[in-house]
Amino acid sequence: MIAKRIIPCLDVKNNQVVKGTNFVGLRELGDPIEMAKGYSEQGADEIVFLDISATNEARQTITEMVKKCAVNIHVPFTVGGGVRTIDDVTRLLQAGADKVGMNSAAVVNPDLIKQSSERFGNQCIVVAIDAKKFEDGWHVMTHGGSKDTGIDAIKWAKQAETFGAGEILLTSVDADGVKTGFDLPLTQAVVDAVRIPVIASGGVGHPDHFAEVFKKTDVSAGLAASIFHENTYTVNEVKEVCKREGVFIRET
Amino acid sequence: MIAIVDYGMGNVLSVRHAFEKLGHEVSLTDDINQLKEASHIVLPGVGSFKAAMEEIESRGLKNDLIALAKTKPFLGICLGMQLLFTASEEVEQTAGLNLIPGVVRKIKTDYLLPHIGWNQLTISHEHHAFRYLDQAFVYFVHTYQADTDAKYVVAEAEYGEPITAMVRRNNIFGIQFHPEKSADVGANILKTFLEEVST
DSSP states (O other): OBBEEEEEEEEETTEEEOOOOSSSOOOOEEHHHHHHHHHHHHHHHOOEEEEESSSHHHHHHHHHHHHHHHHOSSEEEEEEEESHHHHHHHHHHHHTSSEEEEEEHHHTTTTTHHHHHHHHOOGGGGEEEEEEEEETTTEEEETTEEEEEEEHHHHHHHHHHHHHHHSEEEEETTTTTOOOOOOHHHHHHHHOSSSSSSEEOOOOOOOOHHHHHHHHHSSSSSESSSSHHHTTOHHHHHHHHHTTOOOOBOOO | OEEOOOSSOOOHHHHHHHHHHHTTOOEEEHHHHHHHOSEEEEEEOOHHHHHHHHHHHHTTTTHHHHHHHHHHHHEEEEEHTTTTEEEEEESSSSEEEOSSSEEEEOOOOSSSSSSSEEEEEEEEEGHHHHHHHOOOOEEESSSEEEEOGGGEEEEEESSEEEEEEEEEETTTTESSOOOOHHHHHHHHHHHHHHHHHHH
């Protein structure tokens, strides 16, 4: 059977891993390759890099980082952030990324999902969805979770699959940063709506939260950032808790 | 020197680095003279079977690869493993290199496809060199798999049906998953392949 995946996420700016994506009071945490190496040695099943630099010049730095990562990191890795065109997708895959994540650009132009998956296969196209709960259901949010598009997140997940997404990276805007666990109803609703793997994100404050999302939903993977970066818990500790709780994970 | 066949199908940087890390000189080439000089041939690949065979044929490499596989250690990885077989049913029936009898067809399962993620190997009893990998986890990304005679199957993984994970016929090896993305286990598999064919 396929093991449930534990994925650390690194926000990268100016070739440094930084804390937080809100652009306010960013703190530099370290070199992205060194940190990713450390996580893969701890048993991370995959690594996600999110490029949060704002300019095109800075994007070139990310391409260089991806090239280094491809030869130094021996687990799969995804690169997202600022992916707007098929050229961005091509550049990152050619540099050695295993998968490319797209978010706002895919909402504005779903054809980007179609073109990318037709050219490179759907296994390497990850559509990231930031969702927030409203009275009439979950809405797709853009601009770092601040702008309401009014689009139904569950319907959008289905459409993204139809356009050729190979995986959904689902972040709960409500749970993000709160550290009380993943948004279980949202996660299960999206898992039920699609036939592609879903990665749950947002809300992790404790290793138990991973075990909980795997036991209470059919999600394929869980992603977290701060609990790993702040050395609160290692990937290994998260895996030990999951294993104890009977979750099928990769043992290293 | 290990030669990785460069035929424009997928990124090979990490495969190259995986062998370099084991202390081998690696060349990435589609030049037949270089391939003939190499100690080992590695055929990587990501994408569609038909497109891959077209690339191989347009570079005039098909007959040379078949001839090389008869004289040197030859390793197909991912799509490169599927190309070792007689034919594939992906999109339309397409002939492969026919180095191992068998047909590549869609995985029959109730689980999600593609088969993506870390799955556990079961090693066949006849293949002692790889026995230490029994129950090890490796990283898969594929939708099609090879149906072949059990005598060629070195390892399987379970995904609603048995998935052919590794094959061997004499000096010809195939690995369906990605050793270069399978952490230390993947590096050990490549090492075992190199040791097996050097004896």
